[in-house]
Every structure is written in structure tokens, then in C-alpha cells.
Amino acid sequence: MEPHEDAKDEKKANKVLKTLFVSLVIDLLGFTVILPLFPSLLEFYKTNDKGSLYSTMEATVSAFRKTIGVPETEDVNSVLFGGLIGSLFSFLQFLNSPVFGAISDVYGRKPMIIISLTGSVISYLVWMMSDSFLLFLVARIIAGISEANVSISTAAIADLPSAKLRSRGMAAVGIAFSIGFVVGPLIGVLFSKYFSNHGMFFVGPAAFGVVITVVDIFYVLKCLPETLHPSKRAKSVISSFPEFLHLLNPFALFKFSAVKSVTNTKKSSTLKSLGLVYFLYLFLFSGLEFTLTFLAHKRFGFTRMDQGKMFALLGFTMAVVQGGYVRRKMLGRERKLAASGIVFLIAGFILVGFSWSPTVLYAGLLLFAIAAATVIPCLSSLTASHGLVSEKGRVMGILRSLGALARAIGPMLASASYWLLGAKITYIGGGVLLLVPLKLLLSIKPELESSDSEAKTK
Known part of the structure; x- marks a missing residue:
């Protein structure tokens, strides 16, 4: 390749x-x-909904509360209710991520990002008008079905021609998440305080979501180059009904069955191991992250403002x-850094489990x-280096789907453990269980971890 072509590719x-990065932050x-x-x-x-849906879901949460042994004196129904809605959202993400990824392998990344963002706009509009719990739930369902921007963006990063660029891109995704989770909640609080309509305090935050996502759509339309060249795209989303089921079947997702180029190869084993490590890590991480609000309130008397500051500091x-x-x-150094991160998390969980003061708690939260x-x-x-260029959407979509599945079930199981066994056993047990994904990650052969498979497309 000519030097000027290399420079042109680098610039693109x-x-x-x-x-x-900017689109994800927005x-x-x-x-x-x-x-x-x-x-x-x-x-x-609870105060204003005239339908029976809220009452039905509240009864479900109350039954779950009694099952896991939460004392009547503990005011945690709102946390468990929020966790239930969050699990529903994550389950929808589990369904949509591999499908959106596979579609983007055929039609390109940019159009699918636009479609995903358009779905988000619709969800914000429905939320803005949701004077009933049913409409609010519809808004969350639309958001869960359409929110595939992160998955497709990681597929676009996986399209980039070098491991260096992909590594930079994946780190940028993490930075975008950190910025979003630090600044976004503060905006939500401010807009709910100053912009409301007839007691519907959420109109302001929802309207902010509409405006900023429309801006994002125009920004992507104008500025984002398509990363998947037509000559490298898959021929069809699904070639058969069984292949479509591979994108929705959890057992097939763990095997990455839809990624044909690595089936029955050494890289297939590596990819499966990476998917399992990703799932187990997020399963334990999300579950114990969710119970932090319980622990901080029960053990140290943290208010919602204290907890907001805690999560802002984490971000x-x-x-x-x-x-x-x-x-x-x-x-x-991806494998070594990821392994070191899991070791930090093990130590962090143990510190949080034993924490006898806010200082020790924050030391654990730092890790x-x-x-x-x-x-x-x-x-x-590591995962982005696997599969043909025409399969990157599937690969990253499946990975995100496994993460969403972990986030759908982890919080509920961790909550049950927290209230049945106590915080100390739950956190120390979580730290011990993290040894499983750590050992699995360390068993991956270094020579396979960063291999580029784009050469296969030629």
C-alpha cells in the first residue's frame, strides 16, 4: 500500500x-x-397511576422481597422495583444486540446507528408523555429494544485496520461510559427540578433526551464515515431459520455459533472462553454493584445524595x-490488564464486605x-480481533448480548444472597467466585489473544 494511502486510512x-466517541457521550x-x-x-x-399494572408489579416485588427475607423495616421496595425494570431492559438488550450486529454486517454500521438512535428518540417521546405507568413501561421497552448504539459502535471500532486503533477505540468507549454516568444523572436531577409539567417532573429530563439524541443523529449523519466497505459485507442477515435462532439462543451465543469463520478452529475455543469470562465477570460485577445501595444505606446511613456522590466518584x-x-x-497487554483488573475487583469486594467505616468502603470502591x-x-x-470483517457486528453484538444477560440476572440473584446470607458473605463469596473467570482468562494462550483475522478476507 502506498504511504499516502496509509495516511488517508489513518486519518479516516x-x-x-x-x-x-462524541456520539456515545451524547x-x-x-x-x-x-x-x-x-x-x-x-x-x-404509585400515587397517580389509575391502572392496575403498577399494583400488580408492586405485588410481585413485595412477594420477591418476602421470599428473600427482606425485613419489613427496610425501605427497599423502590430499589428492588428499579432492579426489576433494569433487568427487563437488560433482557431486551440481550435479545437485540446480536440481531442488530448481524444486520449491521449486511447494511453497514452507520445506518444501524441511526436506526438505534431514532428508536431512542421515540422512547424519550413516549416517556415525556407517560402520565401512566403503562406508558412509562412502554417507553422502557422501546428503549431496550432499540438501544444498540454501543454494540454497533464497538463493531465499527472492530472494523478498524489495526489492533492499535481497536485498542484505542475500546478504551474510548469506556471513557464515554464514565463521562455519561458522571454527568448524565446530574443533568437528570437539574432538569427534573427546573422543568416540569403539571407535577410530571420527568418531562424536562425526557425532553433533554429527545433534543440531545436528535442532535446525535444529525452529528452521525454528517460526520461518521462508514467503516464496513460494501465489498466486505455479509450477503444476508440470516441464511436459514436455525442461524437466526443462533442469534437468540443463549447456549448458541456462548458458543458464538453464528460466527462461521471460527467454528471448529483454535480461535473458536478462545472466543468461547472470552465470552464466558465476559459473562461471569459482569454477572458478579453487576450483581454486587446493585447491592451497594443496600449496603451503603444499611451499614453507613448513606442518603440518596451520598450515594449519588459515591457513584459520581466511581465514574x-x-x-x-x-x-x-x-x-x-x-x-x-489486554489479557494481563484484564486479569489484573479482576484481581483488583476481588480485593475490592473483600474490602467492601468487611468495611467497618466509610473510609474502608471507599478504599474498596477505589479498587x-x-x-x-x-x-x-x-x-x-481481545474479542474484536476475532472473526472476518463481515462478522464483526455479530461478534461484538453477541458479546454485548452476553453482558446484557449477565446484567439481567445478576442483580436479582445478588439481592437474594444479600438479604438471605448477609453483605459480608455475599461480597466475600463474590470475590471468591471471581477466581473462576480469572483462571479461565489466564488459561487463554497469549499468542491467540490479539490475532488479527482480517487477512482471511483477502
């Missing part, structure tokens, strides 16, 4: 990374405005670690944040 790749600012509002939203619908730490260290050091900043970008970068 840098533009892709910059545009995707998208995540809109996505996270709802997070601090869940307790108030549930209180609003800030993650952004610093990802931007200042992981982004620079990840290339060629928690370092792990959160390290493991997922590194595992994503």
Missing part, C-alpha cells in the same frame, strides 16, 4: 474514533438522565484510569472503579 480511522448523557429519578418515578406512579475514577492509563497501555475501567475495554479489544 481517527475521524471514526472521534465521531463515535447518547449516554441521554441514557443516564433517568438513573437518579427511579425512586421518584415509582413514587409518582470520575474510571474516566481517569481509562483515559490516563488503559488507553495508553492496553495494546498487546472496584479500577477494575470497572480496565476489564471490559480489554475483553472487548
Whole structure:
């Protein structure tokens, strides 16, 4: 290849990374405005909803509460209710990620990002008008079905021609998440305070989501180059009904059955191991992350504001670690960095489990944040090196789907453990169980972890 062509490709790749980073930050600012509002939203619908849906779901949560032994004196129904809605959202993500990824392998990344963002706009519009719990739930379902922007963006990063660019891109995705989860909730609180309509305090945050996502759509339309050349695209989304089921069947997803180029090869074993490590890590991480609100309130009397500051500090730490260290050091060291992150998380869980003061709690959470900043970008970068160019959407979509499945079931099981066995056993047990994905990750052969398979397309 001529030097000027290399420079041209490098310039295009840098533009892709910059545009995707900005787009993800915008998208995540809109996505996270709802997070601090869940307790108030549930209180609003409890008071104002005239239908029976809220009452039915509240009865379900109360039954679950009794099953896991939460004392009547503990005011945790809103947290469990929010967890149930969050699990529904994650389950829908589990269904949509591999399908959106496979479609993007055929029609390109850019059109599917636009479709995903358009679905998000619709969900915000429905939320803005949701004077009933049914409409609110419809809005969350639309959001869960359409929110595939992150999955497709990681597929676009996986299209980039070098491992260095892919590593930079995966780290950038992590930084975008950190920024979104630090700033977005604060925007949600401010807009709910100053922009409301007839007591519907969520109108402001929902309207913010509409406006900022429309801006994102126009930004992507104008600035994002298509990363998947037509000559390298898959011929069809599905060639048979069984192949379609591979995109929805959890057992087939763990085997990456839809990725034909690595089936029955050494790389197939590596890819399966990476998927299992990703799932197990997020299963334990998300479950124990969810119960932090219980622990901080019960053990140290943290208010919602205290907890908001706690999560903001976690997000800030993650952004610093990802931007200042992981982004620079990840290339060629993904497996070692991910393993180190899991070790940090094991130590963090044990510290949190034993924490006898807020200082010890924050020491454990610091290790928690370092792990959160390290493991997922590194595992994503390792996974992105597998499969043909025409399969990157499927590969990254399946990976995101496995993560969504972990987030759908982890919080509920961790909550049950927390209230049945106690915080100390739950957190120390989670730390011990993290030895399983750690051992599995270390068993992956280094020579297979960063292999580029684009050469197969030629």
C-alpha cells in the first residue's frame, strides 16, 4: 500500500474514533438522565397511576422481597422495583444486540446507528408523555429494544485496520461510559427540578433526551464515515431459520455459533472462553454493584445524595484510569490488564464486605472503579480481533448480548444472597467466585489473544 494511502486510512480511522466517541457521550448523557429519578418515578406512579399494572408489579416485588427475607423495616421496595425494570431492559438488550450486529454486517454500521438512535428518540417521546405507568413501561421497552448504539459502535471500532486503533477505540468507549454516568444523572436531577409539567417532573429530563439524541443523529449523519466497505459485507442477515435462532439462543451465543469463520478452529475455543469470562465477570460485577445501595444505606446511613456522590466518584475514577492509563497501555497487554483488573475487583469486594467505616468502603470502591475501567475495554479489544470483517457486528453484538444477560440476572440473584446470607458473605463469596473467570482468562494462550483475522478476507 502506498504511504499516502496509509495516511488517508489513518486519518479516516481517527475521524471514526472521534465521531463515535462524541456520539456515545451524547447518547449516554441521554441514557443516564433517568438513573437518579427511579425512586421518584415509582413514587409518582404509585400515587397517580389509575391502572392496575403498577399494583400488580408492586405485588410481585413485595412477594420477591418476602421470599428473600427482606425485613419489613427496610425501605427497599423502590430499589428492588428499579432492579426489576433494569433487568427487563437488560433482557431486551440481550435479545437485540446480536440481531442488530448481524444486520449491521449486511447494511453497514452507520445506518444501524441511526436506526438505534431514532428508536431512542421515540422512547424519550413516549416517556415525556407517560402520565401512566403503562406508558412509562412502554417507553422502557422501546428503549431496550432499540438501544444498540454501543454494540454497533464497538463493531465499527472492530472494523478498524489495526489492533492499535481497536485498542484505542475500546478504551474510548469506556471513557464515554464514565463521562455519561458522571454527568448524565446530574443533568437528570437539574432538569427534573427546573422543568416540569403539571407535577410530571420527568418531562424536562425526557425532553433533554429527545433534543440531545436528535442532535446525535444529525452529528452521525454528517460526520461518521462508514467503516464496513460494501465489498466486505455479509450477503444476508440470516441464511436459514436455525442461524437466526443462533442469534437468540443463549447456549448458541456462548458458543458464538453464528460466527462461521471460527467454528471448529483454535480461535473458536478462545472466543468461547472470552465470552464466558465476559459473562461471569459482569454477572458478579453487576450483581454486587446493585447491592451497594443496600449496603451503603444499611451499614453507613448513606442518603440518596451520598450515594449519588459515591457513584459520581466511581465514574470520575474510571474516566481517569481509562483515559490516563488503559488507553495508553492496553495494546498487546489486554489479557494481563484484564486479569489484573479482576484481581483488583476481588480485593475490592473483600474490602467492601468487611468495611467497618466509610473510609474502608471507599478504599474498596477505589479498587472496584479500577477494575470497572480496565476489564471490559480489554475483553472487548481481545474479542474484536476475532472473526472476518463481515462478522464483526455479530461478534461484538453477541458479546454485548452476553453482558446484557449477565446484567439481567445478576442483580436479582445478588439481592437474594444479600438479604438471605448477609453483605459480608455475599461480597466475600463474590470475590471468591471471581477466581473462576480469572483462571479461565489466564488459561487463554497469549499468542491467540490479539490475532488479527482480517487477512482471511483477502
